[in-house]
Amino acid sequence: MFPRRRYTVAVLGATGAVGRELLQTLDQRRFPTAEVRALCSESSAGEELSFGKRTLRAHAVVPEQLEGVEILFVAAGDEAAARWIPAAREAGAVCVDVSRWSAAQADVPLAVPDLNAEVLADHTGLIASPCAAALVCAVALHPLRDLGLSHVDVTSLEPASGAGLGGLNELSKQTVSLLNFQPVDVEVHPHRLAFNVYPQVGDLGEGGASAGERALEQDLTRLLGVPTLATAVRVPVFVGTSVSVTARLQRSATLDEVRGRLEGVAGLTLVDAGYPMPMDVAEASDVRVGRLRVDGNVVRLWAVSDNLKRGAAVNLVQVAELLDAVWTAAQA
Ligand SMILES: NC(=O)c1ccc[n+]([C@@H]2O[C@H](COP(=O)([O-])OP(=O)(O)OC[C@H]3O[C@@H](n4cnc5c(N)ncnc54)[C@H](OP(=O)(O)O)[C@@H]3O)[C@@H](O)[C@H]2O)c1
Incomplete structure (x- = not known):
């Protein structure tokens, strides 16, 4: 031994x-x-x-x-x-x-x-x-591959900490400044993030896609083997990446079939009571999925995980x- x-x-x-x-x-x-x-x-x-x-x-x-x-x-x-x-x-x-x-x-x-x-x-x-947004999507969607997953359209809602410690601290300072009627500094993020939302994660490149969108599409396509379209949005949340996903299957499925695929999967928790939110997943090691809806061959869901921990x-x-x-x- x-x-x-x-x-x-x-x-x-x-x-x-x-x-x-x-x-x-x-x-x-x-x-x-x-x-x-x-x-x-x-x-x-x-x-x-x-x-x-x-x-x-x-x-x-x-x-x-x-x-x-x-x-x-x-x-x-x-x-x-x-x-x-x-x-x-x-x-x-x-x-x-x-x-x-x-x-x-x-x-x-x-x-x-x-x-x-x-x-x-x-x-x-x-x-x-992979990037944190692709990881949360991949964990949530890979159980659907044997139902013929063929296309993914995702909007990611990405937190201030996705831009590092500097991004996290800037949101905190901006929030305190605004609540105290003080001027706001904008250095790390491209715009004021406190009490705001904007559709840009990382630099905008050729064709208009942001670095966050390119990373999400590239990584998810590699992980799941299906084409992906992404929109990445920065939101005034400190920790926790949320994704709103529309996935297409090659055939129709029922809600029970899709739910059956998502139950008991390692690292994934299906939330039935209410829905998961960033505040629920801080320091959690799993991906939480909720708002599951199935209409023919279209599956819609919401998934959340701690970008620093799970992501x-x-x-x-x-x-x-x-x-x-x-x-x-x-x-x-
Ligand atoms: N934040 C997220 O949610 C997340 C999720 C997935 C992946 N990532 C990736 O993880 C990486 C780190 O992100 P982060 O959010 O942790 O950023 P961060 O908070 O800004 O931390 C960056 C770290 O890298 C160090 N560093 C920077 N330049 C360096 C250099 N030239 N030589 C040595 N050390 C250097 C910094 O050291 P100093 O303290 O000395 O500056 C600091 O420790 C990035 O590639 C990011 O894309 C981030």
Whole structure:
């Protein structure tokens, strides 16, 4: 009998919204770590972060911090991913990245262990995690694939924390300022978000689609294998991505058939009493689905999850848990 393997892991972006949640999730799910390194840019170096009952000090990332790292979680944006992932892989780490840099590469597996654990068989040291809005849709819709899911039209309602810790703090400050009849600063978000809603998540690109819409369409099409149309809207909610979905099937189905497919699915909770809302899912690890309606071959539903927890941290740790299972089996 071999002793339980424990890993040297690093979190790049540990001082950010996803990184903090990731540290908490690694501890809560008791991922077997021997050492955890909290990495960030120069600007937050030295900050103290909670890791269960322990406190970690954040360090600015330098090549030496990657030495000996077996799993590098990347929650630091595209630029940092492009800069540090190649170096980390070279140094022997498997990288699990939640930025667009990896997700946009067609040959990098896009993993949601609850629905496509098999894609990890093909990884070459880099695994991508999808955007939070695609993840909530994919978990809610993948059970409908054997009913002939053929097309998805989705509107995502994305929270301030989707734009990182800066976005979350800006909504908070704007809200306090407005309630105190003070002028409002707009720096992180493109418009005032407090007491407002706007149809733009990320930069607008060629053809008018936003970065959030492109990510959602790209990731969901990859995860479910069906064409997707998306509209992404920023809403004045701190945490929790909601999606309003219209899905088409190749044949007619009944409400009972669709409900039957969604019941008892790992990571998914069907809400019958009322409907799920962002305030219900803070810190929850599941995707909640409600307002299920079926009309012939058209299924409409509403789904919600915590974008930082379920939409990022839990998925990253689930990937690491699968890597651990494979490595542990290989050692036996
Ligand atoms: N927020 C969400 O809901 C969500 C969901 C899914 C995926 N994601 C993705 O997760 C990533 C992180 O998002 P976030 O919301 O956590 O952002 P955030 O709160 O702004 O945090 C960014 C983190 O990255 C670090 N960082 C930035 N540039 C760096 C660099 N050049 N070198 C080293 N570290 C650097 C920051 O360090 P400092 O503190 O030192 O600046 C901070 O720790 C993004 O790719 C985002 O698209 C976010």
